[in-house]
Amino acid sequence: MRVAIVVFPGSNCDRDIFEAIKFISKKLPKFIWHKETNIENFDLIVIPGGFTFGDYLRCGALASNSPVIKSIRDHASRGGAILGICNGFQILTETKLLPGTLIKNSVLKFLCHDLNVIVQNTLPSPFTWGFKPNTKLNIPIAHNEGNYYVNGNELKKLIFNGQIAFKYEENFNPNGSVENIAGVLSENGRILGMMPHPERSVFSHHNSLDGRLFFQNLIEQLLS
Amino acid sequence: MIIDVIIDIFPKKEVLNPETEAIKKTLSNLGYKNIDELILSKQIKLSFKNLNEEDCLYQSKLMCNQILVNTNIQDYEISLLKKD
Numbered sequence: 001m002r003v004a005i006v007v008f009p010g011s012n013c014d015r016d017i018f019e020a021i022k023f024i025s026k027k028l029p030k031f032i033w034h035k036e037t038n039i040e041n042f043d044l045i046v047i048p049g050g051f052t053f054g055d056y057l058r059c060g061a062l063a064s065n066s067p068v069i070k071s072i073r074d075h076a077s078r079g080g081a082i083l084g085i086c087n088g089f090q091i092l093t094e095t096k097l098l099p100g101t102l103i104k105n106s107v108l109k110f111l112c113h114d115l116n117v118i119v120q121n122t123l124p125s126p127f128t129w130g131f132k133p134n135t136k137l138n139i140p141i142a143h144n145e146g147n148y149y150v151n152g153n154e155l156k157k158l159i160f161n162g163q164i165a166f167k168y169e170e171n172f173n174p175n176g177s178v179e180n181i182a183g184v185l186s187e188n189g190r191i192l193g194m195m196p197h198p199e200r201s202v203f204s205h206h207n208s209l210d211g212r213l214f215f216q217n218l219i220e221q222l223l224s
Numbered sequence: 225m226i227i228d229v230i231i232d233i234f235p236k237k238e239v240l241n242p243e244t245e246a247i248k249k250t251l252s253n254l255g256y257k258n259i260d261e262l263i264l265s266k267q268i269k270l271s272f273k274n275l276n277e278e279d280c281l282y283q284s285k286l287m288c289n290q291i292l293v294n295t296n297i298q299d300y301e302i303s304l305l306k307k308d
Contacts, residue, residue, distance in 0.1 A: 149296070
C-alpha cells in the first residue's frame with residue numbers, strides 16, 4: 001500500500017493524514033511537495049485540508065495550477081485513487097477532476113464541530129463500498145467554504161450516476177450545500193472529495209473513531 | 225504603448241450568494257428599502273506592454289478561463305483601456 005500526501009504552501013492537515021494512514025496501514029506514506037512533477041506508482045494520492053496559498057483568488061484556485069497537478073491528472077487518467085479532504089476537495093473541483101464548486105457557508109461563519117455524515121448508495125468505489133448505504137459516520141468538519149454547488153443538470157447527473165458519496169443528515173446541513181452533499185465521487189468512482197475530516201476521528205483522544213473505519217475500509221478496498 | 229485591461233468577475237445570477245444577501249439585509253436594516261439587486265464583484269486590472277489590443281484581449285480571456293474565473297459560479301466581462 002503506497003500512499004502519497006501532497007503538500008502545498010498552507011496545507012495543514014498533512015501530518016494528521018500521515019499519522020492516520022501510518023497507524024491503520026502500518027506503512028509510511030510519502031509527502032510530495034507541490035513542485036514535484038513526477039509522482040508514480042501510488043495506490044492512493046491524498047490532498048489534505050488547509051488554506052493553500054492563503055485561499056487567495058478562490059479556495060484551491062492557485063494550488064490547482066501547481067506543477068504537481070499534472071502528475072495528479074496522469075494518476076487519475078490511469079484510474080488511480082485520489083482523496084481530497086476539505087481544501088483538498090476544493091482543489092479537486094478547481095482542477096475539474098470533480099464536478100461542482102465549494103462556495104461560502106450559507107451562515108457566513110467558519111464551522112468547526114462534529115456531525116454525522118450518511119454513506120450513500122453509490123457507483124462502485126473504494127471509498128464507499130464496504131459500507132452499507134445509510135451508515136452514519138461521526139466525523140468533524142472545519143471549513144468556511146464548504147457549501148457545495150452544482151447546477152440543476154449536473155445535480156441530476158450526480159444523482160443518476162450514484163456519485164454522491166456522503167450527505168449531511170436532513171435538517172443538519174451545516175453549510176447550505178445543495179442536496180445536503182458532504183462528499184462527491186468522480187464518474188469512475190476513483191476520486192472522492194469530502195468536506196469532513198476523517199483524519200480527525202482516528203485516535204482514542206478524538207471524539208469519534210469513525211474516521212478510522214473510513215480509512216480501514218478504504219485501504220481494504222484498495223488492496224482487494 | 226501600455227494597454228490596460230479591466231476584468232470584472234461577478235457571481236452567476238443563479239448561484240445564491242450568502243455574502244450578497246447579508247449586505248442587502250444590512251442595507252435594508254439601515255433604511256435602504258428599494259434595492260432590487262446588489263452585485264458584489266471582483267475587479268482585476270492588468271497592464272500589458274508590447275502587445276496589440278487583439279492579443280491583450282485574447283490573453284486576458286485565456287487567463288480568465290484558465291485560473292482567474294471559476295465559470296461554474298462566476299461570469300466575467302473584459303474591457304480595454306488604451307494609454308500612451
